[in-house]
Amino acid sequence: MLDREPYADLPDLPRFDLTSEDVTDGGPLARAQLSGIMGAGGDDVSPQLSWSGAPEGTKSYVVTVFDPDAPTPSGFWHWCLSNIPAGVTSLERGAASDPPAGAVRHRNDGGTDEYIGAAPPPGHGTHRYIVCVTAVDVEELEVGPDDSPATVNFQLFFHGLGRALLTGTHEEQ
Structure with a gap:
């Protein structure tokens, strides 16, 4: 596992609040957010998300899920959804399959334009x-x-x- 902070070298942006019924900050991911496609016994379901307190002037949002600990030089992108309208401040569980009108789905590193769940290599440590x-x-x-x-x-x-x-975190034994 690599110990890099992927946002450390980017501009320091003001923070706002993000909560989830499915992801506890620093805690293990639920089975639904693990990968079935990549053999981790999960369901590949994007997590429920809610946010508030975005800066004035916000006109849209981007949501991503990224594993900086993947055994590649560039980590692993699990989900990317851009151009989410500013009036949207939450996504239901599974929204990767049915995003808000106007949002753009992008291909993850698994080759689909949906959410692909966690599936680190067995024995590679906590991702x-x-x-x-x-x-x-x-x-x-x-x-x-x-x-x-x-x-x-x-x-x-x-x-x-x-x-x-x-x-969130996950480790395959």
Whole structure:
């Protein structure tokens, strides 16, 4: 497991509140948020999320789930949803399959445009799954469904107003 903080080298944005019925900050992920596709015995269901206190001027949001501890130089993107309208301040469990109108789904590192659950290699240690909601200063980033989560996050370097984070964990024995 690598010990890197993926947001440390990005602009320091004001924080706002993020809660979830499914992710407890610092706690283990529920079975629903583990991967079935990648063999971890889970359901690949995106977590319920609610946020509040975004900075003034927020015109849209981006939601991502990222594993910085994956055994790759670039971590592993589990979910990316951009251009979520500013009036949306929560996502129901499973929203990756049925996102809000206007939102853009992006391919995760597993090759789908939905949520792919946690599935670290057995014996690789505890992995962090960072759920991030970023408040954005434009209604629509100049990204499409074929753009990667890394490309979306590059746009956030220029357009991010605030950031809310929750981190779940999982380890395969």
